[in-house]
Amino acid sequence: MAEALVGGSFLSAFLQVLFDRIASREVIDFFRGAKLDGGLLEKLEITLLSVSAVLEDAEEKEVTMAPVKAWLDKMKDAVYDAEQIMDEIATEALRCKLDAEFQTSASKVRHFISGSRNSFVKKIEPKIKEVLDRLEYLAKQKDLMGLKEGVGGKPSEKLPTTSLVEESGICGRDENKEAIIDLLLSDDTNGKKISVIAVVGMGGIGKTTLAQLVYNDERVREHFDVEAWKYADWELLSNPFESGAPGSKVIVTTRDNDVASAMRASASHQLKELSEEDCWSLFTKHAFHDGNSVLHLRLQELGRQIVEKCKGLPLAIKTIGALLRSKLDIEEWDRILRSELWDLPVDETNILPALRLSYKYLPPPLKHCFAYCSIFPKDCTFRKEQDLSISGFDGVVVVGSEFYGNDSSSIKPFGALRSLTFERMLNWEKWFPFDENEGGAFPNLASLYIWDCPKLTGGLPINLPSLATLWDCPKLTEGCPSISLL
Numbered sequence: 001m002a003e004a005l006v007g008g009s010f011l012s013a014f015l016q017v018l019f020d021r022i023a024s025r026e027v028i029d030f031f032r033g034a035k036l037d038g039g040l041l042e043k044l045e046i047t048l049l050s051v052s053a054v055l056e057d058a059e060e061k062e063v064t065m066a067p068v069k070a071w072l073d074k075m076k077d078a079v080y081d082a083e084q085i086m087d088e089i090a091t092e093a094l095r096c097k098l099d100a101e102f103q104t105s106a107s108k109v110r111h112f113i114s115g116s117r118n119s120f121v122k123k124i125e126p127k128i129k130e131v132l133d134r135l136e137y138l139a140k141q142k143d144l145m146g147l148k149e150g151v152g153g154k155p156s157e158k159l160p161t162t163s164l165v166e167e168s169g170i171c172g173r174d175e176n177k178e179a180i181i182d183l184l185l186s187d188d189t190n191g192k193k194i195s196v197i198a199v200v201g202m203g204g205i206g207k208t209t210l211a212q213l214v215y216n217d218e219r220v221r222e223h224f225d226v227e228a229w230k231y232a233d234w235e236l237l238s239n240p241f242e243s244g245a246p247g248s249k250v251i252v253t254t255r256d257n258d259v260a261s262a263m264r265a266s267a268s269h270q271l272k273e274l275s276e277e278d279c280w281s282l283f284t285k286h287a288f289h290d291g292n293s294v295l296h297l298r299l300q301e302l303g304r305q306i307v308e309k310c311k312g313l314p315l316a317i318k319t320i321g322a323l324l325r326s327k328l329d330i331e332e333w334d335r336i337l338r339s340e341l342w343d344l345p346v347d348e349t350n351i352l353p354a355l356r357l358s359y360k361y362l363p364p365p366l367k368h369c370f371a372y373c374s375i376f377p378k379d380c381t382f383r384k385e386q387d388l389s390i391s392g393f394d395g396v397v398v399v400g401s402e403f404y405g406n407d408s409s410s411i412k413p414f415g416a417l418r419s420l421t422f423e424r425m426l427n428w429e430k431w432f433p434f435d436e437n438e439g440g441a442f443p444n445l446a447s448l449y450i451w452d453c454p455k456l457t458g459g460l461p462i463n464l465p466s467l468a469t470l471w472d473c474p475k476l477t478e479g480c481p482s483i484s485l486l
Contacts, residue, residue, distance in 0.1 A: 011075060012059070012367070015055075019045070019048065020391065021090065022044065022045050023045075026094065027089050028041075029093065043132055044128070047139050048079070050142075051142065054142050057148050064344065071138065071142070074138055078138060079135075085128055088124060092120050170314075171314075172274045172279075173209075173210055176271060177210060181217060183249075183269070184251070185223055194248045194249070195249045197252070197267045197269065198252050198265035198268045199251060199254075199271055200260055201270065204315035205315070207271055209314065210271060275312075280303075287303060287320075287324045299328065299333055302333040306336065313352065315354075316354035386416055390421065394425065394426050397430070398429065399431045413441075417442055418446045419447045420445060421450075423451045424453075425453045428453050428456050431456065431458070
C-alpha cells in the first residue's frame with residue numbers, strides 16, 4: 001500500500017539522491033581528470049531539474065490519469081539508470097584512488113590508471129548520452145500532458161502527533177469493547193482448548209485499536225494467566241495452542257468474514273462505522289488544539305463536511321484531523337474538502353482518501369523519508385548495523401536526544417556500531433552528546449567521519465577509540481584543536 005501511495009514522490013526522493021551524486025566531488029573530479037564532456041553532466045542536471053519541478057503535479061494526477069502514471073514509470077526507469085551510471089563513475093574514481101595509494105611504482109601507477117581510465121571512459125560516455133536522450137525525450141512530454149510547476153497545497157510548518165492507542169482518544173467503542181470482553185470472560189468453550197474470537201471490519205475501522213483496548217483491560221489481565229500480543233500468520237500462531245490449557249482464547253482481526261470462518265472462530269464481532277456524533281467528537285480531539293471547535297465556527301461547517309467524507313472510519317478521521325490541526329485556515333480546509341482524491345474509489349488502490357490527502361500535504365523532507373521507508377516490506381525487522389552513513393539532511397540544525405532513541409529504553413540503538421559517517425549536512429550546527437553516565441551511545445565506535453558539515457561547531461561524543469577523519473568542517477576543528485582537518 002505504501003508503494004502505491006508514494007507514487008511520484010519516491011521519484012522525487014530518488015532525484016535528490018541523484019542530484020547529490022552529480023554534485024559530489026568524486027564525480028566532478030573524475031569528469032575533469034578523465035576529460036569527459038562536462039557538458040553532458042550539466043545537461044543531465046538541467047534536464048532532471050526540469051522534471052523535478054513538475055513531479056508534485058504528476059504525483060497528484062497519476063492516481064486518476066493513466067498516461068501520467070505511465071510517464072512516471074518510464075521516468076523512474078531512466079532516473080534509476082542515470083543513478084547507476086553515477087554510481088559506476090564514483091566506484092571507478094574510488095578504485096583509481098586506491099590503486100594510486102597502494103602501488104609502489106609511480107610509473108606503474110600512471111600507466112595502469114591511464115589505461116584503465118581510458119577503457120572505462122569509452123564505455124561510460126555512450127551510456128551517459130543514451131540515458132540523457134531518454135530523459136530529454138521524457139522531459140519534453142511533460143508539457144504535452146499539461147504538467148505544471150509548483151502545483152500543490154502549502155505544506156504545514158509542523159505536523160503534530162496524536163496518540164492512536166490511548167483510551168482517552170477513542171470514541172464510540174465502549175459497547176464493542178464490553179461485547180468482546182464478555183466473550184473472553186465467558187466459560188463457554190464448546191469443549192475446545194482454544195477459542196477464537198474474530199473482530200471483523202473494513203480497513204481503517206479500528207479493529208486493532210479495539211483489540212488493544214480489550215487486551216489492556218484489567219478484567220482481562222486478571223482472568224488469564226498469560227497474555228501475549230502477536231502479529232503472525234494464523235497457522236504459526238495456532239500451533240502452540242494445540243497443547244495449551246483449556247480455556248485459552250485468541251482475538252484475531254480481519255477484514256474478511258471468510259477468514260474468520262476458516263479460523264473456525266467460536267464468535268465473530270462485526271465492527272461497524274462510527275456514528276455521526278462519535279465521528280465529530282473524534283475529529284475535534286485531533287483537529288483542534290484544545291478539542292473545542294466553538295472558537296472556530298466557520299471551520300465547524302467545513303469540518304463536518306470533511307468528516308462526512310471519512311464515512312465513519314476512525315483511521316481516516318484521525319489522520320485528516322491531525323493534518324488539519326496545523327492548518328486553521330478556511331482556504332486550506334476548503335481546498336482539502338474539494339480535493340478530487342475523495343472521489344477516487346478505495347477498492348482500486350486499497351488506500352483511504354484521507355491517507356492520500358495526509359500524504360499529499362506532508363512537508364517534502366517527510367515525503368522523501370516516507371518514500372524511502374516504503375521500500376521495506378511490512379513488519380520488516382531492522383538489524384543493528386556496524387556501519388551507518390547519514391547524508392544530505394539539509395534541514396537538520398541540531399542533533400539531539402531523539403537521535404539516540406527512547407530515553408526510557410535500556411536498548412541502545414548504536415551498540416554494535418563501529419563506523420559512523422555524516423556527510424553534506426550543510427546547516428548542521430550542534431550535536432548534543434549522549435549522557436555518558438549511562439554508558440555512552442557508541443560503546444564500540446571505532447571511526448567517525450564528518451564530511452562537508454561546515455557549520456558544525458562541537459558536541460562530539462567523548463571516549464571514542466578513534467576519530468579518523470574530518471572533512472570540510474572548519475568550525476568544528478576550531479573548537480577541537482587536537483583534531484586535524486583532512
